[in-house]
Amino acid sequence: MQAQAGDWLLVKSAAVGSGDxxxxxLETRGPGGTPPFQVRWLRDDREGLVFPGPDAVVLTAREKAAADERQRRRLERVQGEIRARLVRVSSR
Structure with missing residues (x-):
């Protein structure tokens, strides 16, 4: 596994109902961008040194931005469907 500062570390949850x-x-400490990584977690803004396991994936900033954009479009689509249904219900 290799990374560079600015990439994202995604650790998949092994427990049902728990989030990723x-x-x-922030920094790679191993040779050539290998672990351990200094990471700032989005959940609580804490920083820590991480030795990722097999449940972890590195996303480039570009991959993360593309995933965020897909999620944004999906949310807009769902909100549009909700608005359309509310208009249909209120016009009855």
Whole structure:
């Protein structure tokens, strides 16, 4: 696993009902961008040194931005459907 500062570390949750953890990689401490990584977690803004396991994935800033954009479009689509249904219900 390799990363650079500005990439994102996504740790998939192994427990049902628990959310994934996402953190900004601030620094790589291993040779050639390998772990450990200094990470600031989005959940609580804490920083820590992380030795990622097999449940972790590194996302580039570009990959993270694309995923955020897909999520934004999906949310807009759902909100549009809700608004349309409310208009139909209120016009009855």
């Amino acid at each position: 953890e996402l953190g900004l990689i």
